[in-house]
Amino acid sequence: MAARKPHKTPDSSAPAQTSVLAPVPTTPTVASVLAVLSAGRLLDLCRLLGCDVRELSAPKDRLLARLADHLGKRLPTLLRELGRDELRAVCRRHGLDPSARARSDLQALLLEAAGLDPKASTVRPPAQSPDGLPTKGQIVHARHRQWLVEDVALGTGNESPLVRLVCLDDDDPGRPIDVLWDLELGARIVAPETHGLGDAPRLDPPAHFGAYLHALKWSAVSAADATRFQAPFRAGIKLMAHQLTPLMKALELPRANLFIADDVGLGKTIEAGLVLQELLLRQQASFVLIVCPASVCLQWQGEMQRRFGLRFEVMTRQFVGYRRQEHGFGTNPWSTHNRFIVSHALLRRPEYRDPLLHHLGERARKGLLILDEAHVAAPASASKYATDTDITRTIRDLAPRFDNRLFLSATPHNGHSNSFSALLEILDPVRFTRGVPVEGKKDLDPIMVRRLKRDLRQLGVERFPRRLLVQLALSNKGGSWRLAQTSYDAETGEEGKAATSDLGAGQPVELLLGEKLQRYTELCAPASGQGRFPFIHLQQRLLSSPEAFARSIEAHAQGLAKKGGPVAAPQQQKLTLDLEADPETHGLSDEAVAEESAAAVRHASASLPSPTEEGRALLAEMRALAEKARREPDAKALALLAWMREHLCPAIGLGEDKRASRKWSPRRVIIFTEYADTKRYLVELLAAAVAWTEDGEQRIMQFHGGMGDEARDEVQRAFNSAPDAHPVRILVATDAAREGVNLQAHCADLFHIDIPWNPARMEQRNGRIDRTLQPAPEVRCHYFIYPERAEDQVLETAVRKIATVQRELGSLGAVLLGQIEAALENGITSKSRATIEKVGAGAKTATVDTELEAQRTDLAALRAENERAGRRLENSRRTLEVEPDALRGVVEIGLTLAGAPTLKDAGKTSDGRPTYELPPLDRSWDVTLDTLRPPRGRTEEFWEWRKKPPLPVTFHPLASLSEGAEQLHLSHPFVKRILDRFLAQGFSAHDLSRVTAVVAPGESVVRVIGYGRLTLFGTGAARLHDQLVPLAAAWSGDAASIKPYKDRATAVMAISSTEKLLASGARAPNATITKRIRENAETLFRALWPHLEAEADALAVEARQGLAERARREANDLRDLLLRQRSAIDKAEARLRQADLFELQDKEQKRQVDLDLRHLDRRRAAAASELETEPAAIEALYEVRMSRLTPVGLVVAFPESMT
Template sequence: MSSAEPQSPNPSSVLEALAGERLLDISRTFGIQVEGGRETKARMAERIGLQLEGRLPTVLRELGRDELRAVCRRHGLDDDSRSRSELQARLLEAAGMDPSKSVPPPPEHHLDQLPQPGQVVQARHRQWLVERVDPGGGHDSARLGLVCLDDDAPGEELEILWDLEVGARVIDPAAEGLDPQGCLDPPGHFGAYLHALKWSAVSAADATRFQAPFRAGIKLMAHQLTPLMKALELPRANLFIADDVGLGKTIEAGLVLQELILRQQAEFVLVACPASICLQWRDEMQRRFGLRFEVMTAKFVAWRRQERGFGVNPWSTHNRFIVSHQLLRRPEYREPLLAHLGPRARKSLLILDEAHVAAPSSRSKYAVDSETTDTIRGLSRRFDNRLFLSATPHNGHSNSFSALLEILDPVRFTRGVPIEGPEELAPIMVRRLKRDLRHLGVERFPRRLLVQLALEHDGGGWTATETRYDSETRAEEVGDTTEIGGAEPFELQLAEKLARYTELCAPPKQGRGRLSFIRLQQRLLSSPEAFCRSLEGHAQAVMERGGPVLRDATTQAKLNLEADPDLHGLDDEAAEAEAALELSKDSERLPTPTEEARGLLSELRAIAEKARRRPDAKVRALLAWIRKHQCPAVGDADGGDRKWTDRRVIIFTEWGDTKRYLVDLLGQAVAHTDRGDERILVFHGGMGDESRDEVQRAFNTPPDEHPVRILIATDAAREGINLQAHCADLFHFDLPWNPARLEQRNGRIDRTLQQAEEVRCHYFIFPQRSEDRVLETLVRKVETVQQELGSLGAVLLRGMEKTLEPGIDESTQEQLALIGQDANTEVVDRELESQRKELAKLEAERSKAARRLEASSRALQVHPESLRGVVEVGLRMAGADGLIEGEPTREGHPTFSMPELDRSWDRTLDSLRPPRGRDERFWEWRQREPRPVTFEPLARLTTDTEQLHLAHPVVKRILDRFLAQGFSAHDLSRVAAVVAPSESVIRVVAYARLSLFGPGAARLHDEIIAVPAPWSGNEAGVEPYKDAATAQRAIETTERLLALDAKPPGKAIQAKIAERAAALYSDLWPALEDEADARAVAAKNGLTQRARREADELRGLLRRQKRAIEKQANIVAQMELFARAETKVDREQQRQLKLDHEHMKARYEAIDAELETEPRAIEELYEVRMTRLSPVGLAVSWPEAMT
């Protein structure tokens, strides 16, 4: 090492001690252009330093504590100090400058005491940041624009007249200090207060710190953290969650939503979803995340207008809404929403569930925008953040996929420009299948078995043979054959005669009247009752050209043209009437039947009438299964045990007529069993919110608490409800010809929180009936597709549906085998599925998210025990007793009952009461006892216990009281003392809260700062520890004792501490300021680095988009020319090509302007407008030997 004199500090020599990335940040701070990738670090430091010559004090003020220490070492100076100001002074002195003349002057204090922008004021029992000041003139009072800083109302805006505002004052944190007024807080109270403050701290600079998982009442699975991790790494949370059915997309979206709310990036939230899952979204957000949403309905609008006046915009009456896709398309709901949002709603989030509905779709080669596409596109651009959810995001059309992605993130994607590879999707797409996660061995999902019941007639009666098939292993196991009774094979007779009748009368596959024969075939494959009703309508239309059935159907259909938007889908009766009308009209188009056809039709009617009220073979097989697994006495009034087991089953049918058929026959079969009239529930279309909720709740209640064992459901229940809590068996009584519905049905029980090791999905086939061989192929292929092909499977399922549309005949099976051999499947595989095929990357993402959760847990110290301690303290502060321990949960976790609380807690405790019954009066429901609570995650869906978490209304109320201490609440003195065994030195720890605020008082960074010092116990002042390790040990020891609610010292010692607490805190305040200064600069540097990185990434994205558009625009222009010349291309397709081409040109021209505005907008998000340090409290650990 050279013995030469160290160089005198100057801007260039100072900058040489910094990392290359920090030089880029410094250059941008001072507006100096450098080319980071092309210059060496030394050359960059020299160029920047030359332009900053003579501005050494300004440069030093931009450096963090560790950077100043490095600069001191580089210049041979002592770096042993925790104060930035001391380190700066040493460097300035070494440069021959007077530090006292180089520090910035203190802010001016105006004689009239008028606050200035950036100061903090107290008004109306809250603390506000002054954003603007209008001094007024003459005798006018000054007008102040304020933004709230309090934790329970962040960002709330207020305007006041300063001179007329009673009690308003400027806050000086250094003068606030502490005033214990002669008494100390119990250690447990102070420990709870400290926990509350730490749990509320967030930082936009730290994208690796999770908060949302600790504010969710869920059993967290590792894979559910990946979307949260990716969302926090984006400048705006534009994310597509495309996980498989049943992996918990709603929970994943809820975690992202909760985190954005905590980081003050989501003040207005809109969830758009199918009508059938509006309630599920509302309940999941309320129970799992403590977030109250309003469901937008006609009733809600009427209620708000009655409450606030007819002219009120209902969208302005709350900040979180759920709306169905159906209502969003209606102008009377959409236009007020757009008016409320304005051109761009600041701090807003759109969550679009089943997002594939917004994708352009078409049976042609080029997908065309739909009404929903236009609606969502116009809406989404008004939101800052967007979350899209869909298990099937790609429909096989490249332009459709890119259009959907452009709606999600118009900066990254342009419609019509294909996705080139997985790296384009990686930042914004999360895509996993259950199969992927099972292969990684990181999650436990049940094994799914297909159980086929083959029903054959041997001349004397029916038999059922069970075959189990595991689609993942391809293992097949044939079980025993069981006799199930029944003499006549009505099903086979009807199928044979219908086939002949169709052969005689049906037109070609595309001919008029073909639909009626397809419908008859579908209904025959469902049930004798459904077939009989459709056959009667067809016969009357053909033979009599109209009649009672047709007239009734027409009347019913007219009555149901206007479906109630508050109900979930058409009522089953309405749907059946509509289908009957369609069948009758189609049948009228047929020519007069021949004599043979008339004879066959009469035979069909006679057999169907005979069979319609008798149990068919499928019902007999179902009853045999129920006797074996649920209740031996079902269907046999004289034999077997009438008690029921705990096993539950769901029976799905596509048709309302078949539902009634099942309800009647199964109802008769179970009537004489134990509580037989309570064993069956029905779920159907057109049910209101309360009815749906009541059925779902009953079926998910533990079997020993509710008698229901059988749920008969139409396809209204195939999506939007969770039924897996205590059910692992499902029957497809009929197989829908839309294969996607099979997976939706199976997804009711094959999903997260399913406790069974395997789920069993049963279906029936008749090997002696030709149509069933096709259906057997269909079921196996659907299962394989869903297990292995992901979104590619959705394309294949649509192909299967199209194949089945003309009906089932000899060629159908061969056509099914050919599905998947077209260009669409290659497009999906290349553009979407390729990004999830590398399991190593999926595992790396999962592990990375898990490590971040673990680090966040260590930093926040959120554990069930600590949370329980805070709740206990909060309840006692409210004047109540502590929690009362009760029976453990089914998993063995402790539960607790709430103590008696005063009436002010009624609304808060409503969150703990059992769900209100449909006919239960509100005041009666209010009398019900709150449910027991637990602090451990619940392993299954249950309504008998409530998990308390940081966002639960009960916990939130308690935490809010702690967060208000020293401001709007004064329950605590904020000084505590604990006895420290095995210690020999009295230690004091002073706490303060450092907050950095951005535009609109958005909290960019929050942390609790602690400075410990030894104390002699007399009036002498205190000096903080110099050694960092010693200081950290002192803090950890004190906080551990506070968390354990250790005993306080005697009253005499407490009196001494109370008397000297204010002086002790004042002595340590300069050290707190020094530490806060160092950490604030570090946080600012982190924010600056993130802003630079994200702005640079955005510039790169925009430039790549411009090149891609330039390339694709020529291709689309050629396609447009060919489309004009090709007569077979429909007008809609031509129009869409023209629109996309024009959009590409407009987008290309707009990118140049966005290269200037968009990166700057991102940098402004992280711009620190104010730094604030607030007093928190003082803790003293007193050695036991000195008590």
């Protein structure tokens, strides 16, 4: 290689420690080369080359001197670590020609200029083992897959060597196996430079090769590039801008320890799913555990399967039984799958928790814990200092075993600073320490996402429904009922216009019963204790319906009649615990709950003193009134029927009157009640009212406890289906439906027949329709009161207070709602209203505002985060070329390769997007197609269900939950099967020759594009970087002497224009040209391969530098964190030791303070150790163990004028 001879200068013999400011010599030296680099790059080289630099913030000249002294005269060693652009900069600095493309050419130029022999300085690859054994780091082919050799253990005597392998294939990355090499049939060492593309018996159609390229591009990820998203394109969701922020933050963290604290209904499940999907794609998560309330276990399972194509198993007694039947009684059920969902209650049980901890060991490699409703793990207390609970200790023991942790909660702060810091310590013990106060935005910004609906509404980035609370006040004058309707905005408190209407004649039986019950309670109820239970229960039931009250007053009377009999303890608590352990039971049946309730009233009433004479008279009067009232519609029912006549069907409740229209509007409504008796009363009344309307018998459905999974799903699907697809308009539900179901697709109206004394239940009910993907601009949540009844005045105060607390007190609202529940738990008395009005009046919100809410008060910062995430999504879309039309093209070509016809048009979705009908496929596709069939009915036989055709498919996000189509995305099982076939080309599949030719209009020369795939692997064959390496060259004659373009702009244009032709389905050349290309394909690719290797080498070094830079940045940030934490620990310890904290009267709180002090001592010692180990562990995450370049394919673009 000819090199420009350097001129000697006075500085040419300067020592390696030459200052940065000294004149640059013409002859390259270690010091002069280092002078070209930045201080950050010098730090990376110090770490890479083993040069100890303790002062990380040292100035550049000191770093340069230290590294130059460490390297001495090892210039070749230094040059081998520099990237192409760095080598070019060094060449320019020394007056050398920087135009060469290959790093090896630039290195040789610099070595010659330094008077060194490039050949003597080249590191040769290790020689092949003489006995044919693979060596560590090589690639082998075995069992139709590609494997990385992790280790080779030589056998003794006649024993075969044991080779430890890790799978490299896209469809099963990271799976380890051990093989006996001599006994493994067909095993061989893979050398891409010798195998190349192999023979090309035919050319692929351009569209087929284009689909193959798309599949490869869509599978490329890089740990160095935290800005490139993959998960949004692998999810069947209508993506909202705010849902990308958690994903963006998670990718910026070395370990995904993230707290998603968004408001209720903003889609935290989807946000967590996006992070989960991205971590799986980047091979940073292998064992995943979701811990959530029992009521939403199946909802999580369904969302992960339907939205992300991820199968989770729900841990239950039944699951354990099935696994032991399949694998043996001694099998640990946690070892039978890698993705599980378990309820909070079940996790506390040793028989489930202990096998899990045993399976995880000290730390689960690449584990991910998702904790839903994470606030349950925070230490809790109603007074000054929060103390640990059982679930706190359980999660604290479990969480450290996972590398990655996602916590989800809309109410993460309970008002206790030590509780909040303890919860955050469980999430990330390096950043936070129990007892050390959190310093708001500065501490939380990297690891927390906190937005309320009103924040996003102010930003105008999303459209969320406005929630109206509609008060329906019922009053009776002169034997006639009158309705006064008042609505107010739940967010602003602004009241709308009031309206009044007459409901018709009716006796005020509810009011009379209320007066009599109040007097009866004064006469007969004890002042406190268990004896008040029957009276509280009667009060609750009267506030629900006359039917519910009638059932309970009879049970009470029966108990009094059996006075003196044995009193058995109710069994309801035990049954409830059993329910939590098995989510698929969805609660006791309505009948069982009602019987438990009646039995409890009878037993408690039997232990009461005999009523006075007045009491007995009142009891008799109430029984008579209730028996009469239970058979007639009460005022609530009259108001409900009037609303339904106005909004659903004019003929409701009018019998055979033919003057009113019997047709139904598309509107739907949910009616919630706490009691099965009230539900039954409403269903019977409504069934009679709609009997004479069109399809009246199909208009009402029920949702109740004890329903199986299939029954719940059937109701949910029917109610969410389009109004013209299913006639149901009214859903009557107990609180079994308050969690775990989404009912917002075509419903924006909800009625509370009774107001729960547990305020959280009312919010959960409202959340069935007030949530993401609600298409209506507003939702209306109605509730009833009788202004003339004292108990209703208290409940109205409670409803208003709930709205105020949630609007003004944010996360602290959950604690205050508990205070409202506590004010009602002993029954509504004359003091209850004043007690509820005081809730929150003296709330000390400063701690919550400082430690949590400061995270979301800066709207400009929230807007900037949203915009930054949006830009990253668009950049990712452009880079990956993920578009609906491109995906449809790949699917159609995949079907063609499978021997099936292409897709057929099947109409449009509700927002005008095209849908397609899948062609008939052979039986090997049955299991895959099951994911596209309509859900199986409860009574439907499996084989009958499987005969049903798949739903139409679309490649666009669905506008609503009720679309009769399925969205195909990159992780849908159907699409994955097709993509896996493309990714296996050249390995386990050979449908494609991986050579194609395309006619290029407007071109004048024949262009050849060779493709390789560069992959950098870390520990355990984890993919740290993956990209396609294209190389363009002009082919003018001799295939063996082809050389790539030197001009970068020309090369980029050639690649871009050729790929556009492939994507547009351009035609192939004629048979003569095709034959010539086919005959020369192997020679062309072999000639390009050394240049591809050189290009890949340059890109690999750039990627390594990116990984090293991220490792350095994150390790340095971690060091700073640990140093700040040591200081914060000292301050926290001093605060806890103050005397006023030891004036706590509660022994448990004193004990907790003592435990926290001891924990601070341990944490201080641990932080000192972590300063040495944790930054190194972060750096190890990005350490490249091996790089690999594999042949991908060859494209020849032939000018149209030459065909």
